[in-house]
Amino acid sequence: MQKGLTAQPRKRIRWAVYMFVIPAFLFHFIFITAPSLSSIYFSFFDWNGIGVPAYIGAGNYREMFADSEFIKALTNNLKWIGIFITIPVFLGLLTAYWISKLKKTQMMIRTIYFMPYIIASATAGRIWCSYFNPYFGFNSAFKAIGWTGLGSTLWLGNKNIVLYTVAFVDVWHFWGFIMVMFLGALQQVDPTLYESAMVEGANRRQLFTKITIPCIMPTFVFIVISIIMWSFLTFDYIWVMTGGGPGNASDVLSTLIYRNAYSRYRTGYASAISVIQSILAITTYAIMQVVKKRGVDV
Amino acid sequence: MKKLTALFLTMVMVMTILPMMAFAGEEQRQIVISWMDDRTGEDGQYLRDEFVIKPFLEKHPNVTIDWQPTQDITKQVKIALGAGQGPDLMSIDGPSDALELYESGRTIGLNEAVEKYGWDKVIYDWALDVATDKNGVITGVPAQYEGMLFYGNKEIMDAHGWKMPTTYEELKTLATEIREAGFVAPMILGTSTIPRRNEWWYSTLFGNYAGREATKDLLEGRKTFFDPEIKGVFTTYKEMFDLGINGNQDTFAVTLADGRAMYYSGMTVLVMEGDWFVDNGVQNGVDQYVTLPPSFREGVPQSYALSVGGCYVVNKAVEDDPEKLELIYELLDILYSRPDLYVASLEAGGQVNCIDVDQALIDNANLLEPVKEKLKITDAAMEAGNVGHCTWTFFPQDVRIYMYEKADEYLIGDLSLEDYLQAMQDMLDKDIAEGKVPPVM
Numbered sequence: 001m002q003k004g005l006t007a008q009p010r011k012r013i014r015w016a017v018y019m020f021v022i023p024a025f026l027f028h029f030i031f032i033t034a035p036s037l038s039s040i041y042f043s044f045f046d047w048n049g050i051g052v053p054a055y056i057g058a059g060n061y062r063e064m065f066a067d068s069e070f071i072k073a074l075t076n077n078l079k080w081i082g083i084f085i086t087i088p089v090f091l092g093l094l095t096a097y098w099i100s101k102l103k104k105t106q107m108m109i110r111t112i113y114f115m116p117y118i119i120a121s122a123t124a125g126r127i128w129c130s131y132f133n134p135y136f137g138f139n140s141a142f143k144a145i146g147w148t149g150l151g152s153t154l155w156l157g158n159k160n161i162v163l164y165t166v167a168f169v170d171v172w173h174f175w176g177f178i179m180v181m182f183l184g185a186l187q188q189v190d191p192t193l194y195e196s197a198m199v200e201g202a203n204r205r206q207l208f209t210k211i212t213i214p215c216i217m218p219t220f221v222f223i224v225i226s227i228i229m230w231s232f233l234t235f236d237y238i239w240v241m242t243g244g245g246p247g248n249a250s251d252v253l254s255t256l257i258y259r260n261a262y263s264r265y266r267t268g269y270a271s272a273i274s275v276i277q278s279i280l281a282i283t284t285y286a287i288m289q290v291v292k293k294r295g296v297d298v
Numbered sequence: 299m300k301k302l303t304a305l306f307l308t309m310v311m312v313m314t315i316l317p318m319m320a321f322a323g324e325e326q327r328q329i330v331i332s333w334m335d336d337r338t339g340e341d342g343q344y345l346r347d348e349f350v351i352k353p354f355l356e357k358h359p360n361v362t363i364d365w366q367p368t369q370d371i372t373k374q375v376k377i378a379l380g381a382g383q384g385p386d387l388m389s390i391d392g393p394s395d396a397l398e399l400y401e402s403g404r405t406i407g408l409n410e411a412v413e414k415y416g417w418d419k420v421i422y423d424w425a426l427d428v429a430t431d432k433n434g435v436i437t438g439v440p441a442q443y444e445g446m447l448f449y450g451n452k453e454i455m456d457a458h459g460w461k462m463p464t465t466y467e468e469l470k471t472l473a474t475e476i477r478e479a480g481f482v483a484p485m486i487l488g489t490s491t492i493p494r495r496n497e498w499w500y501s502t503l504f505g506n507y508a509g510r511e512a513t514k515d516l517l518e519g520r521k522t523f524f525d526p527e528i529k530g531v532f533t534t535y536k537e538m539f540d541l542g543i544n545g546n547q548d549t550f551a552v553t554l555a556d557g558r559a560m561y562y563s564g565m566t567v568l569v570m571e572g573d574w575f576v577d578n579g580v581q582n583g584v585d586q587y588v589t590l591p592p593s594f595r596e597g598v599p600q601s602y603a604l605s606v607g608g609c610y611v612v613n614k615a616v617e618d619d620p621e622k623l624e625l626i627y628e629l630l631d632i633l634y635s636r637p638d639l640y641v642a643s644l645e646a647g648g649q650v651n652c653i654d655v656d657q658a659l660i661d662n663a664n665l666l667e668p669v670k671e672k673l674k675i676t677d678a679a680m681e682a683g684n685v686g687h688c689t690w691t692f693f694p695q696d697v698r699i700y701m702y703e704k705a706d707e708y709l710i711g712d713l714s715l716e717d718y719l720q721a722m723q724d725m726l727d728k729d730i731a732e733g734k735v736p737p738v739m
Contacts, residue, residue: 051402157551246550247707
C-alpha cells in the first residue's frame with residue numbers, strides 16, 4: 001500500500017516534467033542543435049552557401065591546418081584567452097573585494113563599473129574607433145601634453161598592437177560583469193568565518209587567501225572556464241573595430257568564419273572552422289566538468 | 299408571406315452577387331511582389347516610390363509592392379536564397395553576383411524579358427555583355443553604372459594655388475606640398491574594417507597604369523599578373539602607400555566615415571571615390587573639383603574605371619507564377635522604357651542608369667551643377683574610349699576578393715609581391731579555364 005501510494009505520483013510527475021521540457025527541447029533542437037549538426041555535415045563539402053554542395057571528404061580540414069590564416073586566428077584566440085583570464089579576473093576580484101567593504105556608496109560605484117557592460121558592442125566599438133583615430137582621438141591629447149611617442153602610436157593600424165587595443169576595449173566592457181559576479185560570491189561568504197579567524201589573530205592577507213579565496217573558488221572556476229569558452233567565440237568588438245585587420249593581424253576564429261562564409265562565400269570551409277571552434281569550446285566545458293568532479297563545486 | 303418574399307429576394311440577391319464576387323476576384327487577383335532593394339533611407343524610398351512603384355501601381359491597382367530596403371544586400375540575398383526563400387525581385391550589387399546566383403539555380407535567365415521589352419536596345423552593350431554568361435544567358439539586368447573619380451576640396455586648392463593632378467608625378471608633387479602645408483595627409487582611404495576599399499584604387503590603377511588593353515589581355519589569358527604593365531599596378535600601389543599619399547598605415551586605423559569626415563572638414567584635401575561622391579560633396583556643402591584620376595604611366599591616358607553598379611535578378615520560385623513574373627517584368631520595364639521618369643529621378647538625386655537616352659533630355663534636365671559637370675567628364679571619357687575596368691564588375695569573384703582582402707598584408711610586407719601575384723594568377727587561370735571570367739569590353 002505504501003509502495004503503491006508513492007510509485008503512482010512519481011510516474012505522473014516524470015511525465016509532467018517531460019511535458020514542460022519538450023517545448024524548450026524542440027526549440028533548441030530546431031534552432032540550435034540541427035543547424036549545428038548541419039555545420040558538421042557541410043564541413044565535408046565544397047559549398048558556396050547557395051549552390052549544390054560537392055563532397056570533398058576531409059579536404060576542408062586538410063586545408064585548414066595548412067592555412068596560415070587559421071593558425072594566426074587560433075593563436076590570436078589563445079592570446080585573447082591569456083588576456084581575459086588574467087586582467088579582468090584580477091581587476092574584477094580586487095575591485096569586488098574593496099567594494100564589498102563599502103556601505104553607502106556600494107550600489108552607486110558598482111553601477112558605474114557595470115555600465116559599460118550594458119552598452120551595445122557595435123555602439124561602443126564605433127565610439128572607441130573614433131578615440132583611436134590617429135588624427136583626432138587620444139593621440140591628439142597625447143601630443144598636446146607632449147607625449148609624442150604615444151601620440152604617434154597607431155592603435156588600430158599597427159599589426160603588432162591592434163589585437164591588444166581591441167582587447168583593451170573589450171576588457172573595459174567586460175570587467176564590470178566579472179566584478180559583479182565576484183561581488184555576489186563575496187556576499188555569500190559567511191561573516192562568522194572572518195570573525196573567528198580574526199579572533200585567532202589572522203591578518204588581512206590571511207583572511208583573503210585562507211577564507212575569501214576558498215569560499216569563492218566555485219565562482220572563480222566558473223568564471224575562468226566561461227571566459228575560456230567565450231574567448232574562443234569572441235567576435236563583436238574585433239569585427240566592429242578592425243574587421244580582423246590590418247591584414248589578418250586581429251583575426252580570431254569567429255571573424256575568419258564570418259569572412260569565409262559571407263565575403264568569400266566558402267560556407268563549407270567556414271563550417272569546418274566552426275566545427276573546430278566548437279570542439280575547443282566543448283573541450284573546455286568538459287574540463288570544467290572534470291574539475292567539478294574533483295571537488296570544486298562549480 | 300412577407301417573410302417568404304423577403305427570404306426569396308435575399309436569396310436571389312445573394313445568388314446574383316456571389317458569382318459576381320467570384321468573377322471580380324478572378325479578375326482582380328491580389329498579387330504581392332516582394333522587392334529587396336539596395337536603395338535605402340528616405341531618399342532611396344522616395345526615388346523608388348515616385349519614379350517606379352507609383353507609376354506601376356497606377357496601371358496595376360491589384361498589385362502590392364512589398365519594398366524591402368536592405369543594406370549589404372548581396373549577403374542577405376544569398377542567405378535568403380540559400381535557405382530556399384527570398385524575395386521575388388532583387389537589386390543586387392553587380393553582374394558577378396548575378397552570375398553566381400544563376401549558376402546556383404536560384405535565379406532565372408532574363409533573355410526572354412530583355413528581348414520582349416526591348417531592353418537590349420537601350421541598355422549599353424558592354425553592360426549587358428558583362429551580365430551574360432558563357433552560354434549567352436542574361437543572368438541579371440544591369441541597373442546603374444559607376445566609376446572611379448578624383449575629387450579635390452576647391453576652397454583649399456584655390457587658396458594654395460593647387461591644380462588637380464593629371465599624372466602620377468603631379469600627384470606625388472602635390473602630395474608633398476599638401477603635407478608641407480600642414481595637412482595631416484593628402485588623402486585617407488580609410489580601410490579600417492573595409493579592406494574592400496582597396497578595390498577602388500586597384501580598379502583605377504588597372505585603367506590608368508596597366509591600361510585598358512593590357513587589362514583585357516590579362517582577363518582573357520594573353521598576359522599574366524607578372525607582366526610589367528600588370529605587376530606595375532601593385533608596385534605603384536605599394537609605392538603610393540609607402541609615400542603616404544593614401545595615409546600610409548594610418549588608413550588601417552580610419553573608418554570610411556571618419557576618412558570622409560576628415561575630407562569634409564578640410565583635414566585632408568583629396569579623395570578618390572566613385573561618382574556617388576559628387577552627391578556626398580553636395581550634401582556636406584563641400585565645393586569640389588571633380589576629374590578623372592591621373593595617368594600613372596606614360597602613354598596611358600587618364601581614364602574612367604567603369605562598372606555596372608547593380609543588377610536586377612528574379613527568384614527562380616517566381617517561374618511557377620507566370621502572371622507575377624510578367625508583372626515583375628513590367629515593373630522593371632519602367633526603369634528602361636520611361637526616359638521621362640529616369641531624367642526626373644536624376645533631377646531628384648537618382649543614380650545614372652546603364653541606358654542610352656536622348657542627350658537633349660539630359661542637357662535640358664534641371665540637374666545640380668556638380669552632377670552636370672561629372673556627367674560631362676564621364677561622357678567624354680566614354681566617348682573617347684578612355685574607360686577602364688572596375689575589378690568588382692570585370693574580375694572573377696575569387697580573384698578580386700583575394701586581391702583586396704590581401705592588400706593590407708602585401709602593403710605592410712607580410713605577404714610578398716611574388717606570392718600575392720602567384721596566388722591571383724593561379725585563381726585566374728582556373729577561372730579562365732572554367733569560363734568564369736565575365737566578357738571584357
